[in-house]
Amino acid sequence: MRVLREGPARITKATVDAAWRRRRPGERLLIGDAGCRGLALVVNPTGMAWRFDYKARGTDPRTGKRFPTRSVTIGNPETHSPDAARNAAGRIKGEAKAGADPAAVKRAAIAGAAKRRALTMDRLVEDCATALPSRPKLRGTGTVSAAHAADEVAHVKAAVAAMKAGDRPVAEIGVAELRAALAAFAPMPATARHRFGALSRFFDWCQDEGHVALNPCALVAKARRPRAVAARQHHLAPAELARLWHAAGEADGLAPVHRDLIRFLLAVPCRRGEAAAMDWAHVALGAGVWTQPGALTKNGDLHRVQLPPLALGILRERHAATGAPGAGLVFPAPKSRKPVDTFSDMKAALCDAAFGGWRWHDFRRSFATALGEGGVAEPVVDAVLNHRQAATRGGVLGVYQRAQRWPEQVRAMEVWGAILAAAIEGRAEDARVARLPVTTTT
Structure with a gap:
């Protein structure tokens, strides 16, 4: 020019x-x-x-x-x-x-x-979603699972949507916006706590990356933060579990694989995600043992489960019906052949056929309660449930006690199988079989 x-x-x-x-x-x-x-x-x-x-x-x-x-x-x-x-x-x-x-x-x-205009909440949430699977866990070692990362990001996106802040620079988000999100989730206390926690961890990541000077969640008064929801204590009696067992075979809309998965969850006190991901390669039908790899358990520990006769019967029938495979999902979804993830639909069908007011995790509480009343030592029940007991214990017991008490676990599962089978068959369980001597620990 x-x-x-x-x-x-x-x-x-x-x-x-x-x-x-x-x-x-x-x-x-x-x-x-x-x-x-x-x-x-x-x-x-x-x-x-x-x-x-x-x-x-x-x-x-x-x-x-x-x-x-x-x-x-x-x-x-x-x-x-x-x-x-x-x-x-x-x-x-x-x-x-x-x-x-x-x-x-x-x-x-x-x-x-x-730069501030470019660093919008929506953009940074996507960046965080990419980085999250490779970030170390806040507790323990290793990285978070893909499922945990997806759940975390979903909570953050829901919170951002509630604040209507997707296109706003992250540096502009303050206490007023966070209060708006908390007000939106107030009718759902557990959801509000999960989403506030996920949002706070997102802002921690933003702070680590230099996008904000301070996590705005730290400025929300403790009295205004969502409180922890009281631990759920609901459990089902063996007779109620038996009603659900029968309903699984009668409910409308349930495929055979759904029926078998439901009954397996009633017979084995595992987490539903662990059962959905169960692989034939991890099951020894002859020995009646299911060995869960650490990669598939919540606490990352390898875990053995003694299978009661009710569970073994389900697995043997499925194994024979599917050509006796050596590997592959035990309970694949009917269409996708991936792990079953329609637990909400399955629960709705069961509630229609039997009764409502329960959750899948209640099955584990029901197991622990029944065996506790039968005199089984709490450490044995915890071992069957794969709870990392030492994490909440101090002193010598927490540091040195690593025994799995496998023979007692086997006996506990025999007792549980007898209790559930008696309820399903409509008879009182044999007290000599269903009760163990009370084991005390010091």
Whole structure:
């Protein structure tokens, strides 16, 4: 582009109007102002602007010469009159004489503002979702599972949606937005706690990455944060479990694999995700033992389960019906052949056929309660449930006690199988079989 220079001349509004009429394609006209050295009106083919040129104070220690001329744009004739432009140029000149570099400061401010606008909540949630699977666990070792990462991100996205903050810069999110999210989830205390926790961990990640200076969740008063929901204590009597067992074979909409999975969960006190991921390679039908790899358990520990006759019967029938495979899912979904994940639909069908008011995890509490009433020692029950007991124990017992008490686990599962079978058959269990001597621990 051809550059023409004029002046210096005292620029007035008439000067600006005349310069605009003189603009030409391919030309840039610079008119220096006589009233403020360094100030110039820049006339381009499509617009005008005020520009101020200055020399930064001092000399370059490497060359011994003064720093090159810097330029700062001061709006345009629509935002600044000639006098306003001179005043702005005077302030910049004063900053430069004081040792500052106004042009660098302005560029940094523009870049910072652009970065803040780009770091929106939606974008950062996606970045966090990508980084989360490779981040170390907050407790223990290793990384989080894919399922945990997906659940965590889902909670964060739900919280962001409640705040209506998806397109807002993360640095703008404060206590007011968090309170709006908490108000939206107030009718669901457990959900509110999960989502606030996930959102706080997301902001921790943002802080670690340098996107925010402080986690805004830390500014929410403790009294306003969601409280922990009381631990659920509901459990089912053996007779109620028997009703669900029978309902699994009668409920509408349940495929045979769903029926078998439900009955297996009633017979074996495992977590539903562990049963859904069960593989034939991990089952020894002859010995009646299911060995869960650490990668599939909640606490990451390898876990053996003695299978009661009811569970073995289910597995043997499925094994024979599917061609006696050596590996592969025991309970594959009917269409996708992936692990069953329609537990909500299965539960709804059972409730319609039998009764409601229960949850899948109640089966584990029912097992623990029945065996506790039968005199089985709590450490044995915990071992069957694969609870990491030492995590809540101190002293010698917590540090050194690592016994699995396998013979007692086997006996406990025999007792449980007898209790459940008696309930299913509608008879009272044999007290000599269903009860163990009370084992005390010190």
